[in-house]
Amino acid sequence: xxxxxxxxxxxxxxxxxxxxxxxxxxxxxxxxxxxxxxxxxxxxxxxxxxxxxxxxxxxxxxxxxxxxxxxxxxxxxxxxxxxxxxxxxxxxxxxxxxxxxxxxxxxxxxxxxxxxxxxxxxxxxxxxxxxxxxxxxxxxxxxxxxxxxxxxxxxxxxxxxxxxxxxxxxxxxxxxxxxxxxxxxxxxxxxxxxxxxxxxxxxxxxxxxxxxx
Numbered sequence: 001x002x003x004x005x006x007x008x009x010x011x012x013x014x015x016x017x018x019x020x021x022x023x024x025x026x027x028x029x030x031x032x033x034x035x036x037x038x039x040x041x042x043x044x045x046x047x048x049x050x051x052x053x054x055x056x057x058x059x060x061x062x063x064x065x066x067x068x069x070x071x072x073x074x075x076x077x078x079x080x081x082x083x084x085x086x087x088x089x090x091x092x093x094x095x096x097x098x099x100x101x102x103x104x105x106x107x108x109x110x111x112x113x114x115x116x117x118x119x120x121x122x123x124x125x126x127x128x129x130x131x132x133x134x135x136x137x138x139x140x141x142x143x144x145x146x147x148x149x150x151x152x153x154x155x156x157x158x159x160x161x162x163x164x165x166x167x168x169x170x171x172x173x174x175x176x177x178x179x180x181x182x183x184x185x186x187x188x189x190x191x192x193x194x195x196x197x198x199x200x201x202x203x204x205x206x207x208x209x210x211x212x213x
Contacts (some may be wrong), residue, residue, distance in 0.1 A: 001083075001085055001089075002085065002207055003035055003049065003051075003084055003085055003088075003089065003099060003207070004042065004051075004081065004083035004113075004206070004207040005030050005051070005099065005101075005103065005104075005205070005206045005207070006031065006052075006053035006054075006203065006204075006205060006206070007028040007029055007030045007031070007053075007081055007083050007190065007193070007203070007204045008028065008053075008054065008055075008201060008203065008204070009026065009027075009068045009114065009196060009198050009199070009200055009201065009202050009203075009204050009207055010025060010027040010028065010029055010189075010200065010203070011016045011025050011026075011027055011200045012025065012027070012195065015024060015181065015182070015191065022183050023181060023193055024193070024194065024195070025181050025182075025191040025192060025194075026112075026191070026192045026196045026212050027190075027191055027193060028112075028189065028191075028192060028196075028204055028206060029121065029187060029188060030100070030101035030104070030150055030188050030189065030190040030206060031085040031098070031099060031100050031101055031188050032053075032098040032100045032147045032188060033046050033051040033052065033053050033097060033098065033099045033100075033101065034051065034052045034053075034072065034074040034076070034077065034097075034098055035049055035050070035051060035054045035072070035094065035095050035097070035098070036045070036050040036069070036072045036074065036080060036181045037049070037068075037072065037094075037095065038048035038090050038094075038095055038160050039082070039194045040088070040090060041098060042139050044045060046084065047084070047085060047086060047089075047090050048082050048083060048084045048085060048090070048110065049083055049085055049089065049093060050080060050082045050088060050144060051059065051080070051081050051082075051099065051169065052069070052072075052074060052077030052079065052080050052081075053077060053078065053081070053203075054077060055075055055076065055077065055078065056075075056076045056077055057076065057077040058060035058075075058076050060076075061179055061193045062088060064094075068115035072095050072096050073095070073096035073182075074096055074197070079203060083207075087142045090152065098202055100185060100188055101183055101184070101185055101188045101189060101190050102110075102183065103184040103206075104180050104190055104206070105183060106180055106181060106182055106183060107179065107180065107181065108153055108179075108180045108182055108193065108208065108209075109177050109178065109179060109208070109209035110177075110179050110206055110207060110208055110209055111175065111176050111177070111178070111206075111207050111208075111209050111210055112174070112175045112178055112192060112196040112197075112204055112205070112206055113165065113172065113173070113174045113175075113204065113206075113207070114172075114173060114175075114196050114197040114202060114203070114204045114205070115168050115170060115171065115173070115187065115196065115197065115198050115202060115203070115206040116169045116170065116171050116172075116173045116197040116198060116199035117170070117197075117199050118167075118168075118169040118170035119168040119169040119170075120167070120168065120169075121165065121166065121167055121168070122142055122165065122166070122167075123132055123165045124144070124145075124146040124163055124165055124167035126168065127143045127163070127165065127166065127168045128163035130144075130163065131145060132144055132194055133145070133147075146163070146164060146165075149162055149164070150174060158168065163201050167206075173198075174210060175196055175197060176197075176210070176211070177209050177211075178193055178194050179192070179193040179194075180192055180193075180207075181193050184185070190206065192206075204210070
């Protein structure tokens with residue numbers, strides 16, 4: 001169990017090491033996250049921290065939501081997220097305090113959780129990588145069709161899991177064991193090696209790797 005920091009994906013760029021190696025990185029605005037609430041074993045049956053990220057106008061929220069933020073002593077936040085942590089972590093972060101990018105360090109392995117880009121309704125070629133049919137030998141209009149989806153006389157139905165057209169993207173996606181290349185505590189930036197799911201300005205949750213290789 002570790003703190004899952006709410007971040008904003010700013011985009012991708014590249015950096016060069018002293019040896020001349022070019023490294024593609026994703027730039028994340030990692031916080032600061034405000035601690036909104038503490039969950040303890042005695043009161044809630046488990047230990048966790050509720051974190052808030054990105055400012056929001058007060059008038060866009062309900063009275064109950066504004067009262068929740070006022071109780072924590074912070075301004076209204078756009079995102080609120082709860083992460084399971086140990087009892088020691090709960091005691092170390094008081095309500096109203098901030099958690100910043102300096103909880104990560106270069107060389108550390110992390111997991112990035114984001115929402116992939118929504119592609120709308122897509123066919124089997126784009127969605128599942130089906131092969132486009134050859135435009136010869138009697139093939140007519142269905143060059144990007146899936147072809148026959150039945151299984152013959154037995155079992156006489158479409159097999160479960162058959163690739164078909166449908167909604168593509170807009171799903172929760174976890175990229176594991178990424179390397180933290182740089183950390184800028186002053187600007188709250190974390191540079192992570194490789195790509196992370198989601199569009200620019202999208203919400204990304206960053207945590208220490210759960211199962212590092």
